[in-house]
Amino acid sequence: MRMSLLFVPTLKEDPQEAEVISHRFMLRAGLIRQLSAGVYTFLPLGWRTLEKIIRIVREEMNRAGGQEILMPAMQPAELWKETGRWDMYGPELVRFQDRRGRDFCLGPTHEEVITDLARREIRSYRQLPLLLYQIQTKFRDEIRPRFGIMRAREFLMKDLYSFDRDVNGLQVSYQKMYEAYCRVFRRCGLEYIAVPAESGIIGGDVSHEFLIIAGSGEERVFICLSCGSATTVEEARCPQCGGVVEEKRGIEVGHIFQLGTKYSEPMKAYFVDRDGKEKPLVMGCYGIGIGRTMAAAIEANHDERGICWPLALAPYEVVVIPVNMKKTKHWEEAWSIYEELSQAGFEVVLDDREESAGYKFAEADLIGFPIHVIVGEKTERNGVVEVKLRKRNERAEVRRTEVCEFLRKIRKELAE
């Protein structure tokens, strides 16, 4: 992609409405724009990153045996009355009526809809276990939308629901998801931790939160350095081993629950087991905040100049910067490197704008391309380009002829 054609409205100054770092950089780097409190548009670069997270999540859900579906955001009140949540959920539930005066809501989560589907379609234990998921926009009229995209009123979420014959089956599904979540966050290049958690309004017995470790995180986590166990409750400091406890801060990006029969009982979602008896489906549900993961990734990976994307989440992997557009040599070499890298399968942007070098450097840092290839005087004189790694702030001079090979190695290294 050529930078001159990319729609990236960057901001030199901090927008007054943004205080939190990820929010500031997302606005400044031209990733998002706000429409209303807690409601955002994703611009091309922001959407690319979001799609990268989605792809990783999707691959890992599929790998764990999940099957993707898409449920409606618009849901009839009747379902919510069956579980009692129409009254329980409160004003956070976005409610409205259709033209005939029938009550509906915009789904903040989908237990009711999926359980309704399950009770209609699952008859026999032979159909179990079943893991269904979707990646979809959720609506929650938050008391107080906050921190930009971090707590939005409209946001993208991956939610998976497991259906099993019994508690043993549920535990197997739960364990699969637990591991899938670990893989998702590891592949995103993020430092994460899983901690036992309260299950809140979703209900159920066992539950874990997945947190991205970031200094600005709202939640405190206590990690035992000897046994590795973690908790969010200060008093419960891993008394079992008595080791040294380290406190860190984290941002909740995922939550998994063992629901049991909390929804299947009231909604009468039964199946016939091997013994011929009717039993309620044993359920679990598993969520990942997609946008939140993006914000958390920035909270955990930035410096004063801007974002330092992990390779896996960067909107583009490489930016090629010709220092002086007036010098034919810079321009030609930059173009040929751009072509070569594109051919080689890199996601690369060519900064072909008539801007000063300093301007391009500052913007490349802000946006956070993991790899910068700078074509300038050294290229003209010695046939070398400068390769800069954004996150480590390391620079290397590489011969023009070896650029592609060098970047292949770097990419492999950064991917680990």
Add this chain to the structure above:
RNA sequence: CGGGGCGUAGCGCAGCCUGGUUAGCGCACACGGUUCGGGACCGUGGUGUCGGCCGUUCAAAUCGGCUCGCCCCGACCA
């Protein structure tokens, strides 16, 4: 919902307290020229229902009331 803050050009702000010329500055934008390895410089130019409504006054960005929106802190959440 309680507490605090903000709303003036696309963005960041000054002006308001103490009402009174044509509402200003920086950035951005357009055109011309000079620059070109860390957000360049010079010149020229365009840009405003001063968030909205009502009121006070000869006169309101400025004073008063109401209202809308946004941000931050608290109780809830991916």
